[in-house]
Amino acid sequence: MSYTIIIGNKNYSSWSMRPWLVLEHFGLPFDEIMIPLDTPETRASILNHSPAGKVPILLDGSFAVWDSMAIIEYLAEKHPDLGIWPSDPKMRARARSVALEMHAGFSPMRQALPMNLKMVKRWKPRGGGPVVRDIARFEALIRDGVNRFGGPFLFGEWSAADAMYAPMTARLTGYSWPMEPATAAYVRAVQAEPAYRKWYEAGIVEPWSHTNADKA
Ligand SMILES: N[C@@H](CCC(=O)N[C@@H](CS)C(=O)NCC(=O)O)C(=O)O
Known part of the structure; x- marks a missing residue:
């Protein structure tokens, strides 16, 4: 197969x-x-x-x-x-809730901070209050997940929920969002995970360049 x-x-x-x-x-x-x-x-x-x-x-x-x-x-x-999702039914339901929250939401953040792995910009307010609210929601979600399940990932072990938020970590580093310590630790863990490294290393040497990087 x-x-x-x-x-x-x-x-x-x-x-x-x-x-x-x-x-x-x-x-x-x-x-x-x-x-x-x-x-x-x-x-x-x-x-x-x-x-x-x-x-x-x-x-x-x-x-x-x-x-x-x-x-x-x-x-x-x-x-x-x-173990693509957590095995405990309630943890699994919560993991799906946060994964689908990303899938169906965070549009202001996606619009204003398109993913571009090659880019590192100095943080400046982009997209106004809705973007800041999206990022604050992400930081709260990390705090809650790590406090409840001990980290380093949202539900302890790496799961599909972390896959859903991996591009968010790339945006926070790319746009130099001033992260609180719990977010910074989560972002480091997600970006050190071997699958992420492999995708990232391939992405940063690609030849294509979009002037409008909004391919979120
Ligand atoms: N909800 C879809 C979104 C997929 C999506 O928007 N993909 C973009 C690239 S990231 C795309 O295919 N764009 C090509 C186009 O619209 O022509 C998913 O979760 O897979």
Whole structure:
């Protein structure tokens, strides 16, 4: 059994990063196909694999699953012993709550602070109050998770919830958000995790450059 994941550029495609980290972290065998975003061919190339026209897409043989959360859930169902979600039902429900909070929310932050792994900017207010509220919510979520479960990740061990927030850590470092100590420790742990390192190292040497880096 082997999967293929279709992703956008690693430097920019935060949605692609999330299920890719799950595949890589849990040692699942997979190939990847990268479709650079924002080219005249992007849309047609993605439509060859999924009618939804977005990456990421997971192929299990010829069966396509699209959307980052749907892919993660598919992998969790197919590999129940890996601990992609926490094993305790309440922890698992909470992990899904925070993962879906990211999936369905944080739009002001995504708009104002697009992921660009190569970039390090000095922090300056961007996007106003809604962005600051998003980041404050993220910091509260880390504090709560680490206090309850002991860290270093949101639910103790690395899980799909951390995959969902990994691009957020890249944004906080890229835009030099003045992090509180608990957030800084979480960001360090997520960014030191080997799957994240592998994605990051590949992303920062990619040749493509988007003037509008809003590929969140
Ligand atoms: N909700 C989707 C969002 C996917 C998404 O917006 N992907 C972007 C790249 S990160 C994309 O495919 N853009 C290409 C396009 O819109 O043409 C998910 O979670 O997978």
